[in-house]
Amino acid sequence: MTRVLVVDDDPVQLRLTAEIANRAGFKPITATGGEQALAILRDDRKVGAMILDLVMPDLDGMGVLEVMRREGLTTPVIVQTANASLETVISAMRQGAADYFVKPVSPERLIISLRNAMKLETLEQAIRAEHARKSGAFTRSDMIASAPAMARVLALSAKAAKSTIPVLIEGETGTGKELVARIIQGTGERAGKPFIVVNCGAIPPNLVESVLFGHRKGAFTGAHADQAGKFAEAHNGTIFLDEVGELPLDTQVKLLRVLQEGEIEPLGATRPEKVNVRVISATNRRLLNLAKSGEFREDLYYRLNVFPIYMPPLRERREDLANLIAHFIARFAAEAGKRVLGISPAAMDLLAAYDWPGNVRQLENTVYRAIVLTDGAFLETQDFPQIVAQAEGREEVLRAIAQAEMPAAPVHIDTAPARTRLDPVLPPAPDRFVSETGELHALAQIERAAIVFAIDHHGGRMSRVARALGIGRSTLYRKLHEYGLAEGLISDAA
Template sequence: MTRVLVVDDDPVQLRLTAEVANHAGFRPITATGGEQALAILRDDRNIGAMILDLVMPDVDGMGVLDAMRREGLTTPVIIQTSNASLETVVSAMRNGAADYFVKPVAPERLIVSLRNVMKLDALEATIRAERARRTGTFTSADMVARAPAMARVLSLCSKAARTPIPVLIEGETGVGKELVARIIQGTSDRAGKPFITVNCGAIPPNLVESVLFGHKKGAFTGAVADQAGKFAEAHNGTLFLDEVGELPHEMQVKLLRAIQEGEIEPIGAARPERVNVRLISATNRRLLNLAKSGEFREDLYYRLNVFPIYVPPLRERMEDMPALVSLFVARFAAEAGKRVLGASPAALNLLMAYDWPGNIRQLQNVVYRAVVLADGAFLEPMDFPQIVAQANGREVARLAVETAIQPAAPMHIDMAPARPRQFEDVVPAQDRFLDANGDIAALAEIERAAIVFAIEHHGGRMSRVARALKIGRSTLYRKLHEYGLAQDLIHDAAA
């Protein structure tokens, strides 16, 4: 569920705006001041949008927008304030606000604005990523990789970018190995230089040498002119050999020599040519197993596998699913000219329950088909019949399509009724200031509970606990003894 940050120093307005976002299918996060809002944005770059009040006691809305611009925080912002002056509107828009409302605003208008700015943000992210890919400046910020399983991949990419050593990227088909290679190039000293991709499995065996190393005019029948190979095209840049395990055995010897000597010999050339190329290879098969079976030269394997990176499959990084779906929906809806704003919670649950053998490439194709065929503003489970069929059986998929509610007449998106939501029975939490009998708790009990919460929140790091509670460490330890908590901490440390 997409999170929306609501910032307002008025508690009533804060609660009302948060409820509007909640009823629209978003998950609201609240802040009562500009400093708190900036702290939340710095800690979490995955917040979908922010509804920001302009007039606040600590840091006002304009100050928040200025800080966001300086720090590169790209969360889309909707301004909501009681000041209706034209000068204020123009200043907010120039500072990066995506929309502007004067209180009070109709809930329906606010919901439409939220959906529009999120779609616009996804489109801008797609355009930025495509521009970075074309210019050779692609970085980790341009890739959806917020899942914990991708943290090690991005860390290794950062380390690999600092050196020119060969990198071997392993992973299943469709996990995004080429994007990982582009991150390495885009954050290295070769950023902006040529990035040449070669799919070794798609080249006919008799043309592999010519494609990689080039040929001279008259070298063989049909060679009517000199042709530079991929190594020469990637001079001073990066050469990405995709599916390198598919290379013919006889070509592996020549590739090994090109890597070791830093020179190539085009077909029909009188002398070798020097090339300066950063080599990154990728495979969806274990090269070590191929080397053991004799299908791949063992010496070439060790030459390529200097710096290995394993990219996990999509089923191990489901935390990225909502962001990936939003990105693909925005992109394909724009391409197809459809007013599709996203996927419903039920559709997201369906996609996250599937194991995706084809990984991100399969997800991209499935979302593309769903967007093209969708009739509503949001993708529903019935828009993914193939996934429903594979997950629950074909009969369930057929019934889902047949029982889908169809509007009797065309309906404008702004007039579309809210989707029915399944609300779970939630047991209200006991107020932290009341005891079991409903009476106001003693001050000592409230203070003890606050200390216990702070210790758990900061993992027992007492310096941070003391700073958070705005007390000295000696005072903290005295209160631990006073409330009988010191002995428990000793036991936990011993365990």
Template sequence: MYKVLIVDDDPVQCRLASEVVERAGFTPFVANSGTQAMTLLQETPGIGAVLLDLVMPEMDGMAVLEAMKRQGHAIPVIVMTAQSSLDTVVSAMRLGATDFFVKPVSPERITVSLRNAMKLGTLETSLAAERARRSGTFSFSHIISKSPAMARALVLGKKAAASTIPVLIEGESGVGKELLARAIQGSGDKSGKPFITVNCGAIPANLVESTLFGHVKGAFTGAIADAPGKFREAHNGTLFLDEVGELPPETQVKLLRALQDGEIEPVGAAKPVRVNVRVISATNRRLLNLARDGLFREDLYYRLNVFPIYVPPLRERMEDVPALVETFIARFAAEEGRRVSSISRDALDLLMTHDWPGNIRQLENAIFRAVVLAETPVLQPADFPQILGLRRGADEARLPGPSLFTPAEPIHIDDAPALPRLPDPEPIVIPDRFLDPTGNLLPLAEIERDLIVFAIEHNAGRMAQVARQLGIGRSTLYRKLKEYGLENDVA
């Protein structure tokens, strides 16, 4: 739940504003002076908005706005004052105020302004995180988490960011392993450098080696040009190997060499290529269990598992759900043009009681669906029929039950079975038009005969066009037709 800081030297105004803030579903904090307000901003995390009176003794509202701007507090500020001067409004807005109203003001006006300010602040935070993600400067401050269960993962991530040690991130699907990897990169020496993501489980087995290490022109059928591969794309940056446990055994050998020697060998290349890449890997299954079962090389496991970080599932850090919900609501409402601003207490309680087998990704999709279908600005329990169906029974759900894309119950990574490895597909053999079945070259006359037959069929028997495309005269064409016994076929 968001916190609102009320700054006013009038006790009556503070009490009235506190009641309005509580009725709006927020937690009020009161400061009777500008100095006390700055102290609370420093000591109280999670303040989402400020209701600020301009006229106060000693440090007035304008001085508070200047101090907040100077100290980098990017918190929406709603200014309250008895003065309606245009100069005052302009000055406050220039210092960062997001709204302005003259006392007395109705409770409804304060509530609407607060919700708009919260939404704006959340959306700005989300946009800042997206910009940082795209620029390679995503840091731990952009990760939304207040849970003690997540604190250890963040501490380990910050330590990993200070070095180039290989990192293995373990956790269930949808817990945010890639975000943690981006934060490690964005907080270290490789900030702003390439961050290349490879989902090892989504690449066909016969293309994994070429995708990772690249290939040269002509290395195999279809290799019509050189391809650098993901390692060279990530040169001087970070390569994130997601679902690394799904790599085929033959690729694991080459990956081990690349990690040990800093060299890769593109498919078909005559010599290796040196690369400077930091590898961060992730898996939703315990690599130790896969190595024990013979599905993953032990030497590669020990090479990757130098600095393991375990990301707990969402059900073990439910304290993060309210902040995540607010962020998703602001983002999807802006993207879809929906007038959804918050979630009701009953709906939030409903989400807090769910196990979330698909973790944050499932929560994100649930909020997306609710924002699109919501009939009111505040999300209600009825906007989550799938969750209601699990809690109260399928009869009360308006739509079908849980999505088939997530398991019905949570599965811990220690108990997650290995995915079955599909056999490599049989290569498609395309016969060469210049070779006979034994692999020897065909006679020139036979190749020429087949070419003439093809040209005649391709041009529907138009002999002038056939001769022109073959680059010979019509008399020469008819002579060759007679020579190869084709004149009767043409006639």
């Protein structure tokens, strides 16, 4: 759930704004002053947006914006104030505010502003990541990798960046192995230096040596001039050998010499040339199995596999799915010139239940296709027909398409109905402590509901339930008997 920081010294306005954000599906964090807001932003760089009051006693809103600009805090800011002067609006926008409104503001206006600000921030992050990738300064903060399965990958990448040790990245196709290689380069001493990518499986066998090591004029028919190879282009930088297991055996011998001696021998050259290159290789097949079968030189395998990193598939890092989808929606919607705000809950559930055999690359192409197909503000289930077909069958695709709103005949512009719009404000959630008659529930009833919720949340694991509730297991079992919950639960937990 995206966090929203609400900053206001008025406790009533603070509570109202936070409640609007909460009902819209955001997780509000509150602060009563500018200094407190800055402290929160410095500690948590993943706050989605901030709603900032301009007039506050300790540090006003303009001061907060100035400090954020000076310290490089990029959280999008929506300014609210009781002062509607044009000068104030211009000053706030110049300081970097994404939006501005005057109190009191309608809930619909606030929610739309929040969504637009977060979409803008997602797009800016995508642009920053692309710029970092091209400039050779790509870091772990530029990659969407908050899933627990990615923690070891990022930790190993940070260690590999501190040396020039050969790195082998193994993982299924489309998982993002090249991005890991760019993190290693972008956080090490070779940041900003050349990063040369070579797809070893896409080079014709008769041209592999020429592409990698270069050639001299007249070395073979058609060699009309000297040509530097990829290793020479990567001098003082990094070379990324993608699908290194596809290299021919005779080329593997020369690659082994490069790794051992740090020198290349272009075709037709009379003497070798020294190169200073960091080698990072990747493969979607187990090199150890290829070495055992004789398809890959065993000595080269041990030379490349000095520092192995395994890249988990997307199905093992589903926690990143929502952020990846939001990233691709912002990026491709901007490229296609469409106003797509997000994805519907039903479509999100569909994508979350899919196994993604093509991993992040397949997800990227799927979202791109959906952006092209959609005509609405949110991606719907019918925008992913291929995923529906693979998950639920062809009949479900036809049913989803048939249910989509589509005119049966041409509709004249004068009689065209208004487009159905989603209500941005969710219905108010019932108060857990107040009954329908407005009376406060008894303490025992509230405690019973908390125990039932904890049991359901932790899947009946009584040790976890007791730990979460802050009571001992004996006390928990006593309360289960007291509230008539013991039958069936204790036997299931055992």
